Amino acid sequence: MxxxxxxxxxxxxxxxxxxxxxxxxxxxxxxxxxxxxxxxxxxxxxxxxxxxxxxxxxxxxxxxxxxxxxxxxxxxxxxxxxxxxxxxxxxxxxxxxxxxxxxxxxxxxxxxxxxxxxxxxxxxxxxxxxxxxxEGESVEPDFEPMRSSVPEPAPAPAMPTESVSLVIEEKLNVSLNRNGGLEQMELQGNMLLEVRNEDDALIRVMTKAGANSGFQFKTHPNIDKGLHANEGVLGLKDPNRPFPCGSALGVLKWRFTTKDESQLPISINCWPTINGGETAVSIEYEATDAMDLQHVVISVPCPPCRDPPVVNSCDGEFRFDARHGVMEWNIELIDSSNRSGSMEFIIPVANTDAFFPIDVNFSSTQTFCDIDITSIARTTDGAPVTFACKKMMLSDSYQVV
CATH class of the missing domain: 1.10.287 (Helix Hairpins)
Structure with missing residues (x-):
């Protein structure tokens, strides 16, 4: 993986x-x-x-x-x-x-x-x-004048105008049984805070969290734990101490584990069936309604074969990596229009164990943990501070074994 x-x-x-x-x-x-x-x-x-x-x-x-x-x-x-x-x-x-x-x-x-x-x-x-x-000869060249081969410089990226930047990131580890059932699901989350303006380093971050049943939270040692537990505010124990400027600081972490299949963002079923001198491999996915997934890639290992597999049907796109012997099923976006899909390909007869483990990769702009940033204010005068917050959830290890 x-x-x-x-x-x-x-x-x-x-x-x-x-x-x-x-x-x-x-x-x-x-x-x-x-x-x-x-x-x-x-x-x-x-x-x-x-x-x-x-x-x-x-x-x-x-x-x-x-x-x-x-x-x-x-x-x-x-x-x-x-x-x-x-x-x-x-x-x-x-x-x-x-x-x-x-x-x-x-x-x-x-x-x-x-x-x-x-x-x-x-x-x-x-x-x-x-x-x-x-002398009456036609000597017009049939090509355009040569142009400079030096590429034009790319425009400089726009500088962020917000004084504070926050990133809420989650990584998901899942192990699914090929015969059905969830063996293990573990989620690890982290909130990173970066101050860009030294004048706004003395701040407190106001958060809004849902029930988040089963989640375990842990604050940075320098964060006031009582203030966060009672008021949902992330601030340093010493209000006169500024946050570091120019570097991201992890202020909050969380962890979630379960064996409840209903919590899965996407489930995968694979059915290799031997029929005469060939094996038909049928794969299907089913995604949850609670989350949209981007850049989904389902990678199925294939046994060595002389010719590439023959794809009979595919909801999305596919690519066969002959070098590594992997059939990749690509779905750019899974949303309300395609919560389920299937693919089938034919390959010469092979042991059904050769098609496992199946790796699944995807990302999402939604997170499992229900938490948002409502505002940020200075501790000195209570003035509001501009900020930007980005959320992402990534599949770290997601396998059907």
Whole structure:
């Protein structure tokens, strides 16, 4: 049976694993986008080189046809860079046009090729894309611009405004007999008080309790037992002594034991039946009307088998944990709409003892102990103090054996 702390620990580990997977997926997407952009750059470079080579060949042919005898011809070599070749092509084209029009020898361009580092220029990628667009090529990328992989910071949780916080928590331990009957039920409760504001550390807590028949209460050694027994007030023996600030203090405990089945929040029946070469496992639950249960998980152990069990019917959801050999029946909420439910699955023939013990986990915002906080006041002037109170009941160990 897993404790509440172990469950929280496993949830934290699973959350870290999920975060790592998300980061890996984002990194893989970024790598794919970089590869695609690099491919576009290479295609642009090849297209530009082909365009320059074509222009150079055309200009050389023009010069050969129109240059008069003795005129200097323009030649390009493979050692010329793309920028220099482009400049010479421009000069050659100008010379050819000047001679053909009879305007005489061409004038040299006053503006030479730019050299050195240019600040504020467009990125090379944009230059390549623009050159391709100028030639009529469609080079629009089919992906969105890359976004920052740094996640936005989560909003800070709202700070509590109450001066005092109280938690009423109960843990339930139950052992049910598979053939029917309650073997043992034990309930342990605790009230924790935490003062957040030092100015409100000198206080008394007024409570309201029901009959609570069969409950045994015990106050903290520093709490005035007589004041609590006679007036239902939780206060320190020394009224001039403040409660500790910034740390939770257990001020009241209680315990309850019974073998009365009517006190159970939920009862479980399991009927494994062997029929030929298979075993049909029928499970049903029945919950009390006095309490709503959240996050109910009924875990039935299963013997080793090659194939997962076949579920014929299920009120709720199910999951088969093949690694641990456990069939989990999940009911998110049990309230007035579904106080009872059933599930049936088929598995290869097995000994009926293999399906026990059955573990049951659940929580509730209602408690067995009928106790509430009515108000909190300062001992100095009787002024009321703001407070918040949270109730919870957890199944610590709940089994059908």
């Amino acid at each position: 897993q404790s509440h702390e172990e469950k929280l620990h496993k949830m934290m580990i699973q959350s870290k694993i999920n975060d790592t997977k998300d980061v890996m997926r984002r990194k893989a997407t970024e790598i794919d986008k970089v590869k695609l952009e690099s491919k576009i750059q290479q295609q642009a470079m090849h297209a530009r080189a082909r365009a320059v080579d074509s222009a150079v060949g055309s200009a050389a042919e023009t010069n050969r046809l129109v240059d008069p005898p003795g005129s200097k011809t323009v030649e390009t070599t493979s050692s010329d860079t793309s920028a220099e070749a482009g400049a010479k092509v421009a000069d050659s084209t100008a010379n050819a046009r000047a001679v053909a029009s009879g305007s005489g020898m061409p004038q040299k361009s006053l503006a030479g090729p730019k050299k050195g580092m240019q600040l504020g220029g467009k990125p090379k990628t944009n230059q390549f894309l623009e050159s391709l667009r100028a």
